[in-house]
Amino acid sequence: MGVLALLILFPLIIALIMLAIKSDKIRTPIVVGAAIVIGALSIFFAVTNLGSEMKVMWLSAGAAEIVGNAMIVIEAALALLIVYQGLKYKKYLACILALVQTPLLIWFELTKGHDIKTETFLYSDNFSIIMIVIIGVIGSAICVYATGYMKDFTKHHPDAGDRRPFFYFLMFLFLSAMFGIVISNNLVWMYFFWEITTLCSFFLIGYSKGLKEAINNSFRALIMNLLGGLFFVVGIVVLGYFAETVELSSLLTMATEGKATGQMMPFIPVVVGCLAFAGLTKAAQMPFSSWLLGAMVAPTPTSALLHSSTMVKAGVFLIVKLSPALGVNTMFDIGPGFMVILVGGVTFLFASMAALSQSNAKRVLAYSTVANLGLIVACAGVGTAPAVWAAILLIIFHAVTKSLLFLCVGTAEHNIRSRDIEDMDGLFGRMPRLAAFMIVGISGMFLAPFGMLISKWAALQAVADSNDAWLVLFIVFGSSVTLFYWMKWLGKMVAVVANRENIQQNVHNAEWSITGGLTGLVIAFTITFPFFSHTTIVPYLTGAFKGISEANAEALRTDNLIIMIVMVVLVLCLILLLYGRTNKRVVPLYMSGVNKGDDLTYEGAMQKDVPIALRNWYLADMFPEKLMNKIGNIVTCVVLTLTLTYLLGIVLYMLDYLKSMGGVL
Amino acid sequence: MINFFGTEISFMQILTGVLYLVFAPVIGCLIAGIDRKITARMQGRFGPPILQPYYDMRKLFAKEAITVRGSQELFVVCCLIFMIITGLFFFAGGNLLMVIFTLTMASVFLIVAGFSSNSPFSQIGAERELLLMMTYEPMVLLMAVGLYLVNGSFDVSEIVMSDPISIIYLAGMFIGYMYVLTMKFRKSPFDLSMSHHAHQELVKGLTTEFSGGTMAVLEIVHWYENVLLLGFVFLFFSNGTVLMVAIGVVACLAMYFLEIIIDNGYARMKWQFAFKSGWIMTIIFGGVNLIVLYYLKLFGLIGA
Numbered sequence A: 001m002g003v004l005a006l007l008i009l010f011p012l013i014i015a016l017i018m019l020a021i022k023s024d025k026i027r028t029p030i031v032v033g034a035a036i037v038i039g040a041l042s043i044f045f046a047v048t049n050l051g052s053e054m055k056v057m058w059l060s061a062g063a064a065e066i067v068g069n070a071m072i073v074i075e076a077a078l079a080l081l082i083v084y085q086g087l088k089y090k091k092y093l094a095c096i097l098a099l100v101q102t103p104l105l106i107w108f109e110l111t112k113g114h115d116i117k118t119e120t121f122l123y124s125d126n127f128s129i130i131m132i133v134i135i136g137v138i139g140s141a142i143c144v145y146a147t148g149y150m151k152d153f154t155k156h157h158p159d160a161g162d163r164r165p166f167f168y169f170l171m172f173l174f175l176s177a178m179f180g181i182v183i184s185n186n187l188v189w190m191y192f193f194w195e196i197t198t199l200c201s202f203f204l205i206g207y208s209k210g211l212k213e214a215i216n217n218s219f220r221a222l223i224m225n226l227l228g229g230l231f232f233v234v235g236i237v238v239l240g241y242f243a244e245t246v247e248l249s250s251l252l253t254m255a256t257e258g259k260a261t262g263q264m265m266p267f268i269p270v271v272v273g274c275l276a277f278a279g280l281t282k283a284a285q286m287p288f289s290s291w292l293l294g295a296m297v298a299p300t301p302t303s304a305l306l307h308s309s310t311m312v313k314a315g316v317f318l319i320v321k322l323s324p325a326l327g328v329n330t331m332f333d334i335g336p337g338f339m340v341i342l343v344g345g346v347t348f349l350f351a352s353m354a355a356l357s358q359s360n361a362k363r364v365l366a367y368s369t370v371a372n373l374g375l376i377v378a379c380a381g382v383g384t385a386p387a388v389w390a391a392i393l394l395i396i397f398h399a400v401t402k403s404l405l406f407l408c409v410g411t412a413e414h415n416i417r418s419r420d421i422e423d424m425d426g427l428f429g430r431m432p433r434l435a436a437f438m439i440v441g442i443s444g445m446f447l448a449p450f451g452m453l454i455s456k457w458a459a460l461q462a463v464a465d466s467n468d469a470w471l472v473l474f475i476v477f478g479s480s481v482t483l484f485y486w487m488k489w490l491g492k493m494v495a496v497v498a499n500r501e502n503i504q505q506n507v508h509n510a511e512w513s514i515t516g517g518l519t520g521l522v523i524a525f526t527i528t529f530p531f532f533s534h535t536t537i538v539p540y541l542t543g544a545f546k547g548i549s550e551a552n553a554e555a556l557r558t559d560n561l562i563i564m565i566v567m568v569v570l571v572l573c574l575i576l577l578l579y580g581r582t583n584k585r586v587v588p589l590y591m592s593g594v595n596k597g598d599d600l601t602y603e604g605a606m607q608k609d610v611p612i613a614l615r616n617w618y619l620a621d622m623f624p625e626k627l628m629n630k631i632g633n634i635v636t637c638v639v640l641t642l643t644l645t646y647l648l649g650i651v652l653y654m655l656d657y658l659k660s661m662g663g664v665l
Numbered sequence B: 001m002i003n004f005f006g007t008e009i010s011f012m013q014i015l016t017g018v019l020y021l022v023f024a025p026v027i028g029c030l031i032a033g034i035d036r037k038i039t040a041r042m043q044g045r046f047g048p049p050i051l052q053p054y055y056d057m058r059k060l061f062a063k064e065a066i067t068v069r070g071s072q073e074l075f076v077v078c079c080l081i082f083m084i085i086t087g088l089f090f091f092a093g094g095n096l097l098m099v100i101f102t103l104t105m106a107s108v109f110l111i112v113a114g115f116s117s118n119s120p121f122s123q124i125g126a127e128r129e130l131l132l133m134m135t136y137e138p139m140v141l142l143m144a145v146g147l148y149l150v151n152g153s154f155d156v157s158e159i160v161m162s163d164p165i166s167i168i169y170l171a172g173m174f175i176g177y178m179y180v181l182t183m184k185f186r187k188s189p190f191d192l193s194m195s196h197h198a199h200q201e202l203v204k205g206l207t208t209e210f211s212g213g214t215m216a217v218l219e220i221v222h223w224y225e226n227v228l229l230l231g232f233v234f235l236f237f238s239n240g241t242v243l244m245v246a247i248g249v250v251a252c253l254a255m256y257f258l259e260i261i262i263d264n265g266y267a268r269m270k271w272q273f274a275f276k277s278g279w280i281m282t283i284i285f286g287g288v289n290l291i292v293l294y295y296l297k298l299f300g301l302i303g304a
Helices: A002-020 A024-049 A061-088 A092-110 A126-156 A164-183 A187-205 A212-243 A248-261 A267-282 A290-297 A300-309 A312-325 A336-356 A361-382 A385-416 A432-446 A451-465 A471-494 A509-544 A558-578 A625-660 B011-042 B052-062 B072-091 B096-116 B120-151 B156-161 B171-184 B212-235 B242-265 B271-298
Strands: A055-057 A122-124 A601-603 A609-611 B002-004 B007-009
Touching: A002 A024, A002 A164, A024 A126, A024 A164, A061 A092, A061 A187, A061 A212, A092 A187, A092 A212, A122 A126, A122 A164, A126 A164, A126 A300, A126 A312, A126 A385, A126 A509, A164 A187, A164 A300, A164 A312, A187 A212, A187 A248, A187 A267, A187 A290, A187 A300, A187 A312, A212 A248, A212 A267, A212 A290, A248 A267, A248 A312, A267 A312, A267 A336, A267 A625, A290 A300, A290 A361, A300 A312, A300 A361, A300 A385, A312 A336, A312 A361, A312 A385, A336 A361, A336 A471, A336 A625, A361 A385, A361 A451, A361 A471, A385 A432, A385 A451, A385 A509, A432 A451, A432 A471, A432 A509, A451 A471, A451 B096, A451 B120, A471 B096, A471 B120, A471 B271, A509 A558, A558 B072, A558 B096, B011 B052, B011 B072, B011 B212, B011 B242, B052 B212, B072 B096, B072 B156, B072 B212, B096 B120, B096 B156, B096 B212, B120 B156, B120 B171, B120 B212, B120 B271, B156 B212, B171 B212, B171 B242, B171 B271, B212 B242
Parallel strands: none
Antiparallel strands: A055 A122, A601 A609, B002 B007
C-alpha cells in the first residue's frame, strides 16, 4: 500500500521540482523519467492489486488527523487564492462561491465532522485501478508529448510568455490530485483533491495570460466547477449530519440496501443527487459543457489531459461509482437517477449535433468528448451492471482514443499552421504517418469493429434491457449523427490529393513516440479488451452490484466479442497488405472539362483554367451550433431544476421532522 | 452443434449461411433483372432480358483495368467482404445489432472509396450517401431494439423461431423501416448518392470514378445487400411456422414490388426533404412504437 501513497506523493514532488527548473535541457529528461516512473508505478500497482475485493489502506488515527488538518489549511489557502484571482480580474461570482463552500466545509469539519470516525480513508478496487492506469499511463504520456510541443508553442506564441515551469508544475500536480480522487474513500479527502483539479484546470486554461479569451474561459471553468464543488460540500454536510459518516463506501452500502429492501432513507437521494451534480459539472455535461469547449484556448497538451485522462474523467468516475445508488425505480421517480440519465442522454444527442457543423478540429473533438461523456453518464444513471460495464469500457476507450486524436491535431496544427479540418486536405500526402495515426484514432471513435462502437453497442443492449427503454431514442439518433461527423473527417483524411510535399520530418521525436505509442494502444486494447473485461471490470461489477453473476455482468456475449476482434484483425491485414497496390493503369479524374493533368485544375469555357476546391458538408442550416446548445441547455436546466427542487423538498421535510422530534438542528 | 465461445451454433445455421453465400448473388441478380423488366414495362418499353445484370457484370469485368487512385479498389473489395460477412451473420442467425454495425462498416468502405478519389462528383456522392446513412440509421437500430423487445433476443435465429408474430407489435416500426428502405435500395425519390436514372444524376454520383472490375464488384455488393435488406422484412413476419414463413417471403416480394412502383412514380427529392422526412418518420412511427412497447413490457404483455 506504500505504492498508493507514492502515486500521490511522487508526482507532487516532481511538480515542485518543475517549478524550480528553468532550462529545457534539464527539464526534458526529468519529465520523461518521471513519466516513465509514474506509468510503471501505476502498472505495478495494478498488477499486484487486482482482485475482486476492495482493498483498504489503513491509516493511524494520528496520521489521518495530521493529514486532515493540513488539508483544511490548504483548502483555506486555496479559497483565498481564488478570492484574490477573482478580485484581480473582477470575477466576483468566483469569490462568492469560494467564500460559501470553503467556510461551510471548514465549519463542518471543526464541529460535526470532528466527531465522525472514519474507518477507511483510502482504498482501491478494480475500478480505481483502471482509473489509476489510465491516469498513470496516458496522463504521463501527455506530459512527455508536451516536452516537444511546448518548445514550438513558446516559439509560436511569444505573447503568452514562457511560463513553462508553472505549466509542468500544474500538469504533474493534476496527476497527483487525480490519483487522490480515485482512491479516496473519505469524501472530505476526495473533495480536497477535487478542488485541486478545479484549480489546476483553471490555471492551465488561463495559461496564455495575454489573451482575454483565455482569462474569461478559465474563469468560466472555475465558476462552473466551483458550483459543482459547492454541491459536493452540501452532499458531505448532509451525509455527515444524518448518517454520521463521510465515507463513500458506507453511502453506497446504505443506498444499495435501501434499493434492495425498498426502504431508502430519505436523505440518501439528496446526498447522491448532490454528488452526482458535482460529477455532472466536472464531466462538462450540459448546461455546463461550455467550460470544456472554452478550454481549447489552452495549449494542446492541456486539452488532451483535460479530455482524456483527467478532469472530466474525475466527473464520470464519481458518477459511475455512484451508479449502484442510481437508476429509476418508478415511473414518476424524479430523483438523482432520473437527473443523471436525462442530462447524459440529452447531452449525448445535442452535443453530437453541435459537432456536426464544426470545421475546427479541436471543437469537433471537444463536442465529441462532451457527447461521449454524456453517454457514459447516461449508462451510469441506468444503474445496472451491464450498463456500467458499457460505461467503464467507454471510459477506457475514450481516454486512449481521444488523447491520440488531440495530440495528432496538435502536431498537425504546428506543422500546417491550422487546426481547421478543411486545411487538412491531402494530409495523407503531406504527413502520411500522422494521417495514418489520425485514421486509426477516428476509426476508433465510431467504427465497428473498433472499441467505441463496441461500447455503444453494449450501451444499446444494456439500455434495451433496463427499465429505461426510451433512452434508446437518444442513443440511436446520437450515434447516427456521430457517424456523420467522424466519417466526413475520415473522408478528408483518406482523400489522396496529387502533388503534395512531404513535411512531416519537422515533427519532434517526443511527439512521434507518444502518438505512435497511443495508436498502438488503441489497436492493442481493441484486440485484448475481453481479457481485461474478465479480469478487471467483471469482478468490480460483481462486487458493486449485489447478486449479479459473472455471466450477467457483461452486456455482450463472448462469442460476439471474439467475432468483432477477428474483424479488427481482418481489416488491419487487408489494409496493411493491399493498401495502394494496384496493377491497373492510373488515369486522371473526370472534371467536366479537360483535366490539366494535376487533378486540381481543368480547362473551362473560353480556355480558362479553373481550379477545383473540395469542401466538406457542415449542414449548418439543419444543425446550427447555437440552437443545439440552447435546446440542450434548456432541457437539462429544466431537468436539473426539477430534481434539485425535489431534493430540496426532501431536505425541508427532514428538517421539519427532526424539529418535531426535538432534534438538534 | 458447434460450440463457439459458449454459444451453440447448429448445422442448420451454418447451412443457411452457406446458402446465402452461394445463392444471394443469384437471387439478387434475378431481382435486379426482374426490376429492370417491370420498370421498362411501366415506362412502356419492352425491357432487357432478365439476365441483363449478369451480362453487364461480365462485360464490366472484361473492360480495361483503369483507376484514378491505387487505393480505390481495396476499399471496394473491403466493402464486398464486409457485405458478405454481414449477410453471413444474418443468415447464420447472429446478433442483429452486430449485423447492423457490420453493414454500416460495408457502407463506410463504399463512402471511403468515393472520398479517396478526391473527385468532385465522387465526393458529393459520398457525402450524400453519408447523409442518407445518418437518415436511415436511427430507424434501422430502432427496428432491432423493437424486435428485441418483442422476441426477447437480438439473435436472428431466435427472432425467426420465437412465437410472437413481430409485425403485430411492430406495425409502426415496419412502416418506418419501409420508408427508409427506399434509401437503402437506392430508389427514387431517395437515390441521392447513386442512381439508375441517368437524367437526375450528377454525372454518376458516388460511382463516377469507378470503372470496369471495380464497378462490377459494386454490382455484386448490391445484389448481396438487397437480399439482406429483404431478410430484415422477413423478420417481421416469421415465427417459425410454415404459414408465416410463406407469408414472410410473399411480403418480401410485395415490398420489393412496392419499391419499384415508388421508384418509377417519383423524381429525386432534395436532400433536405429526404433527411427531414426520414427522421420525422422515424420519430413518429419508430419512436411512438418504442414507447408503446415500453408500456407493454411494463405491464408484462411482451418479453420474458
